[in-house]
Amino acid sequence: MKEISVEELKQRLDNGEKINLIDCREPHEYEEANLGGKLVPLGKIQTMQIEDIEDLKDEEVIIHCRSGKRSMMACLILEQMGFTNTNNVTGGILAWQEKFGVQQ
Template sequence: MLQFVINNWYLFVALAVILFLLATGPISQQMYGIRNANAAQAIQLLNRENGVVVDVCEPKEFSAGHVPNAINLPLSSLKDQLRNLEKHKNKPIIVSCRSGNRSLKAAVILRKHGFATVYNLAGGLQAWERDNLPLEK
């Protein structure tokens, strides 16, 4: 076994890198206290707790369809536009994107900048659509 590892060290390095990349998202989510919210939970946050949806898609994607009343702040310029969210700092923020990957990165940024309660829309807009919920265009 040891000889196999020595002869194929590069495969084990690649495996370690892949495992690290896969673990980075959930670890940062746990570390910053970001919770996942499915579509039904997001609706409850919006209706009962006056939550706000922040869509981090690029404007072209956003115009193709988004959660109703969502605020579009693309991930690429989120840090520069945080002042647009200051009035919502103490409300639940539900961050969404197309699949849920970019929204997790954005949720970490929001938590780092003092937003109290941040949720990642689990499955993103694809899950929202799959549940036959309305889109705004």
């Protein structure tokens, strides 16, 4: 697992890069504020319900949550399932909001 800062993530999004961004928070959190990533709650990852992202095993996957803790767990679990390039967004959406404001 690698780590990526919210500044690096924003730069890559602003540059129009195709990014596999996964939000591992709960649906109600996603509705409050999100960065446009695919919603795959940590609980689904823990129970191996990852059909939606199975085809990303050999691609870079950037995972965020609220603060960086759940996304770190998600990265570790996905690595055990064979994902080769996971990135945890340090600080999560809280760090994003502190730096760049609220995203809807």
